Amino acid sequence: MTRLGRIVFLAACALVFAFLLAPLLVIVPLSFNAEPYFTFTEGMLRLDADAFSLRWYRQVASDAVWRRALGNSLAIGAAATALATALGTLAAMGLAHPAMPGRRLAMGLLISPMVTPLVISAAGMFFFYSSLGLAQTHAGLILAHAALGTPFVVITVTATLSAFDRNLTRAAAGLGAGPWRTFRRVELPLIAPGVVSGALFAFAVSFDEVVVVLFMAGEAQRTIPRQMWAGVR
């Protein structure tokens, strides 16, 4: 690349990074706005100390509705993550096994919650869970969010397993370790990074999810995103 070309290229990259970060650079200072408006006040632009305040943080921390929403988000997220991580890790280990029959089909089924448009998933779940009496319950949301989170666990653990040396499992078995001991002492430590990042993804999916919550949650299951949705709309 010529010198000029290099400068243009770097400038273009800088603009893209600015685009990526702009929303975050805007929302953080705005959260300290003293006024209940969605714009920067003149005082904020002049950097007046009076124009900034912690009132919104105080309100979120003290308001019973927001505190309950946070509790719901954490509880539903934690339970859904535990379920998704356990089931997803197990399934990824089976899928990675060379003897697994019908791998393509199984993978298609297990990935489907990730690629299905959320509105369709949410609508289907709403009808079905209602008929089982699970709509507007914490258990229903946990099951729904766990289903949406499992593909991420399957994908991250599968990616780690692709670098996994199968001879280690055989060696462990040859040294007399049973399947559970082999899993605990040999396999799990090696795939742990994939499991942890899968669990993080699963939690993030649940913690940020609003479409299924819009369809299925009652007043008692309102989560943080649901509460934010009500505020933004």
Place this chain on the structure above:
Amino acid sequence: MAGHSGRVRVRAASLVAPLAVFIGVTFAVPLGLMLLRSVHDPVVADAMPATLALLAEWDGQGDPGEAVYAAAAGELAAASDAGTLGQVASRVNRVQGGLRSVMVRTPRRLRDAPDGPRRAALADIDPDWTDPATWRAIRTAGERWTLRHYLHAVDLDRGAAGGVVRQPPEARIYVRLFARTFGVAGAVTALCLLLGYPIAYLIANAPAARARWLLALVLVPFWTSLLVRTTSWIVLLQTQGVVNDLLVAAGLVADGERLALVHNMTGTLVAMTHVLLPFMVLPLYSVMRGIPARQMAAAASLGAGFVHAFRRVYWPQTVPGVGAGSLLVFILAIGYYITPALVGGQSGQLISNLIAYHMQTSLNWGLAGALGGILLASVGVLYLAYDRVVGVDRMKLG
């Protein structure tokens, strides 16, 4: 799978089985039942079996005859007693507008009507009962299995004389909406590629420490709440927002002519591109990381200009990453709901928003199911393409 004993195969399958059953029960079955609603609706058929049996022999024109009137009067009264009349009436109303109120008030009025032929009694309650169109609507709504929701989803309908006709012009909305959805997804994919390719190249060719740092800049928005990011775009793009303020301050736009950048198609495109950009950068980066920088230097030393070397040497090697990123972004984009709902205004709504509308507001679940079925089929085709191009088991996240 020769060479593996049955026991090993069973053990592998038994590891997958718990999740397969879990996904089946919590996700796949609900999805299937939702799609079933698009072709199956037993409510009217169950409530008015005798009427429908008689209507099956009617030619669709002229008076259906006293037997039909008598059967309908009896079955509407029974539906009223059973509390299902509202559901029946709203389904018939969807075939022909205005019939809901007629059907709902008929049983109450029939109770006070004198004995005698039911045709006269019904005609006395509402002249609509003597209109053949009313009975055709009941017959249509009474189909237990039907494809009419799929016809409606592509702006078609069945004509009064049989055969398939186009909807009247003012009712043709879905084909345009599907086209808009695919258009937006295509535009967002192209924008993501345009913006993502240079920064993926920059990161892939940066020294390790700086690459980690730059990659983190891509991942921070990725890990930030979708609602927070979308809200933030409203702050940036609204009329009194940051972007307009900057344009006015720079003298590029007059204060009275601030640009409408949000609550329209522009807002949808900008916010969706922002949300989906990391899904393009990550696969591009992972492909580019494997291309040695020496190659471009070698091409240059052989006399190729940058553009020539890029086109002949570099770009072809990144095509798998381009394919993977583009398909992923496109698949995610055609199902988008939250972002268009918040920043799309009227002109930026996509098919998902209309599915939600029919689910929650118009309660036309059959049509919602048909629109969802078409959308899902599109996703399915793209998923198969993705599996073929990339291999789903080689997908990487972050």
